[in-house]
Amino acid sequence: MEDIARTVIDMENAALERWGNGDPAGFLEITAQDVVYFDPYVGVRIDGWAALKKCYEPIWGKIHFDRFELLNPLVQTDGNLAVLTFNYVSYSGGQADRWNCTEVYRRGGKSGWEIIQTHWSYTEVFTNKMDK
Numbered sequence: 001m002e003d004i005a006r007t008v009i010d011m012e013n014a015a016l017e018r019w020g021n022g023d024p025a026g027f028l029e030i031t032a033q034d035v036v037y038f039d040p041y042v043g044v045r046i047d048g049w050a051a052l053k054k055c056y057e058p059i060w061g062k063i064h065f066d067r068f069e070l071l072n073p074l075v076q077t078d079g080n081l082a083v084l085t086f087n088y089v090s091y092s093g094g095q096a097d098r099w100n101c102t103e104v105y106r107r108g109g110k111s112g113w114e115i116i117q118t119h120w121s122y123t124e125v126f127t128n129k130m131d132k
Contacts, residue, residue, distance in 0.1 A: 008105050014026060020063070040121055072086055
């Protein structure tokens with residue numbers, strides 16, 4: 001279990017590092033052809049690798065942040081599946097953006113594991129409502 005957790009977390013960190021330098025290919029390289037993807041910027045679920053690539057094309061080279069933190073990562077495994085959940089903070093200038101993320105990995109692909117389901121959501125909205 002520990003080796004799987006370390007592998008999945010390392011893969012996620014490497015893809016996020018590339019993302020922060022404007023390169024979404026880090027995620028595309030570890031994503032399955034039959035991926036499903038939820039993003040708060042997109043009104044519907046994205047189905048499939050080709051649709052995800054198309055979604056990334058307009059932002060390629062435009063996303064940059066100074067650093068990020070992957071907080072509270074937890075990997076739960078069951079056979080050929082590993083579910084990674086974490087809180088995420090990216091920092092750019094003086095601004096911090098906070099997210100929740102769930103990534104479902106399936107054993108397979110070139111790297112041994114591939115993402116089959118992604119769900120990103122903001123934490124800021126919920127946090128602000130709870131503070132009031």
